[in-house]
Amino acid sequence: MKYSLLFLILTITMKTFAQQTPYELSNKNQTATYQQAIDFYKQLAKVSPQAKFLSYGTTDFGKPLNLLVLSKNKVFDPAEIRKNNQRILLINNGIHPGEPEGIDASMMLARDLLKNNNLPDNVVICIIPVYNIDGSFNRSSTSRANQNGPELYGFRGNSKNYDLNRDFIKTDSKNSAAFQEIFNYWQPEIFVDTHTSNGADYQYTMTLIPTQKDKLNPILAGYLTDTMIPALYEEMKKKGFELIPYINSVENTPDAGITGFLETPRYSTGYAALHNTIGFMPETHMLKAYQKRVESTYQLLQTYVDLVSRDAKIIGENKRKADEATSRQKEFPLSWKLNENTHELLTFKGFAAKYKPSEVSGTDRLYYDRNDPYTKTIKYWNKFEPQLTVEKPLAYVIPKAWDKVVDLLKLNGVKLQELKEDKEMAVDVYYIADYKTASRPYEGHYIHNNVELTTKKQTLNFYKGDYIVYVDQPQNRYIMETLEPQATDSFFNWNFFDSILDQKEHYSAYVFEDTAAGLLKDNPDLKTKLNQKKVSDNTFAQNPSAQLEFVYKNSNYYEKTHLRYPIARLH
Template structure:
């Protein structure tokens, strides 16, 4: 296999000798481009070929614009016009983790080759983000990925705020993510690809893949992706000597014992793309394979994805349109997913035997993979997921204009909203946050909430002119519901957007409230009975004078009714909102 791969690489390099060579090619597959080399390269490309255009979107956290390179055979670079003409859009993202630069270098060569050889597809427009994490690409060095086999130098995983941008698609702490979402919503890709390099177990495969989880993707899109597209891609990659398997998702184990599919929640790029019924792939080249093999595998996958999208463009577009219509009318939405362990399939896996030997560091047993002991066998793969909780959609959500970041992100993601034209008291469901867990350590700049428990109460709430009503009858319903329902795994609530509601603003002084509490109990025998019952059931409560006063306070008219009240109303029935 090594001889075959070497021949492929040598031939490919020879073909490029007369063209504009990349730093990867000039170094015989040992180096990756710098940021300056990358942008200069694509500026030269666009000067030479009118079918290529380099666009700028916003600014990143490092102060540089996020670039998008568009290849359009018709020289039409208007996304609305292109969709109207029935062109499918592929969006390919590179360098979200710049220490994993294969996509950067493979894209440089693929773009040049498509243009130079006049091989641009007729039915597909190609959008490439040359590098997403510009900040990390500029933070270049040879040491940050100790387990990776080349290139000589590369970028860093975190951006200039030390954020992992592949966890930022919902919380949107970075300006990079704002620009990325603008690109995604402007171009509305039918197909999305994010290029990566894996960490973890050792095996023979140069490349693995994560496909949008089949049960989480709309059934129409999932059927095409899993029954047609993936089998074709795997067959084509096998022909090109890059046989692929699903991403090797093992922790504390060896892959020969089997593994589970990856649960790509909306914080990840493919989880985000799922919310909009786009086909999504993450490809992961194996960290310990030579860098040149990893780059050419990425080149091959992009090429095959483009070829198959070109062949099936109409089917892919029609399938996404059907999915968008289905989502408009979808009534129940999953808040999170877990693997269904009762459903197991078999996949052909080429690995190396995992063995143990004494560690020269600790003297204890350590795992190693014996490359002199390769194997090929069928292993268990669990890739069926089921929802952990379903929530029915309301007719609409009502959001106070005071929650500015929420409003901005909804608008950015194509959510249609109607501002109230006058002050109005509306009656609907309000959640109260009864319980939740919070991480004890920061995760991507947040103390993430989870395991949310809520109760609902129907009540009248005053809203004001300029507050927003979001009807849940849109193609982007999944984004709406999975961000605004607090129980959802990547909801705005879980990412701390609404933590201020969890703080009680008023309280009592116990020595003064004693007399008031006494009067409250005299006038409310039912509350007094509840207090007695709680004393009997909870000895610790019975021994705490303050806890008993607090119980009375929270069941009195003095307690603020907005404490722990989730601030977004669920309107269950249509309401006339005026002009």
């Protein structure tokens, strides 16, 4: 009886490891549904002690975000994994479910690593089967009009119609919060987010967006640029899938050159960089056969596993050094710009761009002639420089009313100290001097930009339950790039603080006229400032309402909280 049970278990195990994915069972032009992927991973975890299937939080679709963890030594506690000096590789799939290569490739990779006992000793592999669960249920064959298969696939937007690869700072979706819980619990050293491209036609199946080197911690950037990227290119070429940087053309076609991609923190890899995690966004080419796209993704993911295992020691040392350096760092760039005067030369294998009459409009239209391939040298602009740099304060003081800010900081591992009693503090405060706002919504927000600030020293009352955030943590970049209003993806720019832009009290002019006259009589300095303004500004001198407003805003009647950024800087 005992041997029969053992035989049955072995038989089930062998069948599971021989189990083919929906992609393999089809004509290799079908992608797994969400439920098929989850059932597949659950079965792997059921029969293999080296796999564990976990659930985190929830998503806007009401289902939890899942994670498959592969660990050769059967350790599934990230703290113990780090104590064992093992690395953690996190693979995210289906953030855009219409770009599903990673969903299918990861299923085969997990199975094959377990089946062949090929899990590395020094790397734990974490796989999110499908991130945008919502969009994966919204299947069709038409939402990506430029894509060659698979037969059915999910939709880019989630159930709230958010593009989740723009949501890593603002966190409008529950998906984002669940992802951040996973990310900050496991703290991967390397992160891969699988995608499919749009754009020009060319000979490559796979393009690659690594974390922008110039905004990554220099220790990590050195390893990424000098070691990891060259190795990825070399190994993938050996496997028959030559890589090229993501084709971000400066004109209509790549012939005039391409630029690097600047992934700000709203994107997955830009978010990862805030935590000193090296990120990659592989983009298969949408016009290549789906089978080739899945195969190239499989080979790339296997290459990541091999490289992280090969370089596990140095990757771990670099992460530790980068975290220590970030804790001590005093100045932080908050925005970057492309250096248009510096470029390198890149060998590029493309197809000739030609024009022919459009059957729709009759005018000339662009097409790429696959019967006319070429190899040529093109320019590649990929040097980004800091556009704005800010010195960190000793700490930020956050009133407890701004609970979403506090919750996101906590979610990202930031240490906060709660005030135990009411306290008066001398602080620097920002006033919003000027800003621009987009005229159309983007991902549910009218985003601010070009923020200009004035700084004032004030003594303010803070209260029990307010928070102090000291800027001496490995999470300093997350702290600075969300709390400093000028940062590209700051909480301010994402409209977290729009209520401070409203003035709550004003005056009736006929009443305040008498009050203003009294203010000028009792305050000669104010009268002098008013007269100087009249002399220097002729338009102002001809505008009685503006003059009355000037007196009001330079008096104690004007609310000091109007346009005052509520998070103070402590020095």
